Amino acid sequence: xxxxxxxxxxxxxxxxxxxxxxxxxxxxxxxxxxxxxxxxxxxxxxxxxxxxxxxxxxxxxxxxxxxxxxxxxxxxxxxxxxxxxxxxxxxxxxxxxxxxxxxxxxxxxxxxxxxxxxxxxxxxxxxxxxxxxxxxxx
Amino acid sequence: xxxxxxxxxxxxxxxxxxxxxxxxxxxxxxxxxxxxxxxxxxxxxxxxxxxxxxxxxxxxxxxxxxxxxxxxxxxxxxxxxxxxxxxxxxxxxxxxxxxxxxxxxxxxxxxxxxxxxxxxxxxxxxxxxxxxxxxxxxxxxxxxxxxxxxxxxxxxxxxxxxxxxxxxxxxxxxxxxxxxxxxxxxxxxxxxxxxxxxxxxxxxxxxxxxxxxxxxxxxxxxxxxxxxxxxxxxxxxxxxxxxxxxxxxxxxxxxxxxxxxxxxxxxxxxxxxxxxxxxxxxxxxxxxxxxxxxx
Numbered sequence: 001x002x003x004x005x006x007x008x009x010x011x012x013x014x015x016x017x018x019x020x021x022x023x024x025x026x027x028x029x030x031x032x033x034x035x036x037x038x039x040x041x042x043x044x045x046x047x048x049x050x051x052x053x054x055x056x057x058x059x060x061x062x063x064x065x066x067x068x069x070x071x072x073x074x075x076x077x078x079x080x081x082x083x084x085x086x087x088x089x090x091x092x093x094x095x096x097x098x099x100x101x102x103x104x105x106x107x108x109x110x111x112x113x114x115x116x117x118x119x120x121x122x123x124x125x126x127x128x129x130x131x132x133x134x135x136x137x138x
Numbered sequence: 139x140x141x142x143x144x145x146x147x148x149x150x151x152x153x154x155x156x157x158x159x160x161x162x163x164x165x166x167x168x169x170x171x172x173x174x175x176x177x178x179x180x181x182x183x184x185x186x187x188x189x190x191x192x193x194x195x196x197x198x199x200x201x202x203x204x205x206x207x208x209x210x211x212x213x214x215x216x217x218x219x220x221x222x223x224x225x226x227x228x229x230x231x232x233x234x235x236x237x238x239x240x241x242x243x244x245x246x247x248x249x250x251x252x253x254x255x256x257x258x259x260x261x262x263x264x265x266x267x268x269x270x271x272x273x274x275x276x277x278x279x280x281x282x283x284x285x286x287x288x289x290x291x292x293x294x295x296x297x298x299x300x301x302x303x304x305x306x307x308x309x310x311x312x313x314x315x316x317x318x319x320x321x322x323x324x325x326x327x328x329x330x331x332x333x334x335x336x337x338x339x340x341x342x343x344x345x346x347x348x349x350x351x352x353x354x355x356x357x358x359x360x361x362x363x364x365x366x367x368x369x370x371x372x373x374x375x376x377x378x379x380x381x382x383x384x385x386x387x388x389x390x391x392x393x394x395x396x397x398x399x400x401x402x403x404x405x406x407x408x409x410x411x412x413x414x415x416x417x418x419x420x421x422x423x424x425x426x427x428x429x430x431x432x433x
Contacts, residue, residue, distance in 0.1 A: 108365040128422035
């Protein structure tokens with residue numbers, strides 16, 4: 001899950017307050033930097049802001065930094081490459097599951113994964129994917 | 139013939155300070171001009187001519203320095219070879235503007251302006267449609283004014299924005315500053331506005347040709363803003379009445395047929411008949427129930 005998805009998830013988990021409320025709580029004049037992290041597909045957000053958000057949501061700041069490096073854009077590039085080359089991938093989900101298969105499609109919200117073995121299509125929500133890797137050759 | 143600035147000033151019985159006050163040209167500049175250290179700047183020439191009541195072409199652009207041994211005491215008798223200047227000037231002043239053909243001074247000044255414009259006398263005459271010699275003083279004055287304008291325009295330095303634009307176009311044409319200056323034949327800062335404009339036009343034409351020759355790049359289609367694949371999948375499952383199994387982040391599992399869906403939620407009817415709306419943010423993944431086949 002990218003940092004943006006994760007922050008949206010945390011916001012929903014804390015009652016779905018708007019980003020103005022969070023901005024005020026962490027001492028920002030405007031929620032723009034938070035909105036940007038949540039909405040942008042590339043890696044955004046400086047360490048100071050991540051530290052404040054980590055404190056606000058009571059999560060480890062290392063977790064936020066780690067997710068920043070796994071942006072939606074990074075996953076998009078991986079998924080697109082995997083789909084075009086037909087390689088088998090391994091998707092590690094946030095709740096601990098690992099799914100393996102070939103990506104048959106991907107879009108804004110989800111990835112169609114044809115599972116290795118039974119060939120069943122599983123629709124994996126992008127925000128559920130924590131980490132990804134190629135399984136080809138392993 | 140044009141004369142040294144200091145000669146005219148002295149003839150008019152003006153001090154440097156007088157001339158400076160009258161013309162608005164700084165005294166220091168006048169001194170530099172009179173010493174022949176620098177040529178009279180184009181902007182100063184008309185001011186000085188006006189203040190001295192002479193034509194611009196009556197003043198030498200680069201004066202000979204003032205001789206240091208000239209007689210200072212007016213009481214001393216002048217050598218017979220140099221008659222009293224004031225009297226001579228009175229006479230020559232009358233002669234300076236007679237109606238008639240172009241003067242020698244005008245011709246010299248005209249040639250000087252033509253040189254600055256890289257134009258030969260022949261080319262100028264061809265453009266004019268008549269010879270310079272056939273011009274009257276009045277006509278010559280008009281022509282000189284026009285040529286002066288052209289020289290002035292030519293001497294105006296290129297604007298900073300023009301140079302910045304040249305560098306920008308150069309970058310697009312993979313030309314660095316030395317390459318551009320080699321093309322221009324001089325440092326960019328020394329270009330006149332007209333030269334800069336000409337160079338800009340050339341570079342722009344070259345860039346247009348280059349762009350026309352380069353096939354347009356196609357951007358890779360990365361449907362990050364498209365959710366049609368999941369939409370199509372759900373629409374098909376709904377149409378087929380398939381039962382889907384949803385696994386949520388908290389490990390709970392829901393199954394049922396799709397009643398409706400949006401970008402943010404999916405509503406299903408469970409086998410018992412209950413309708414449940416699942417927020418997509420809560421869903422980790424979903425699939426068709428085992429044994430249903432399909433995609």
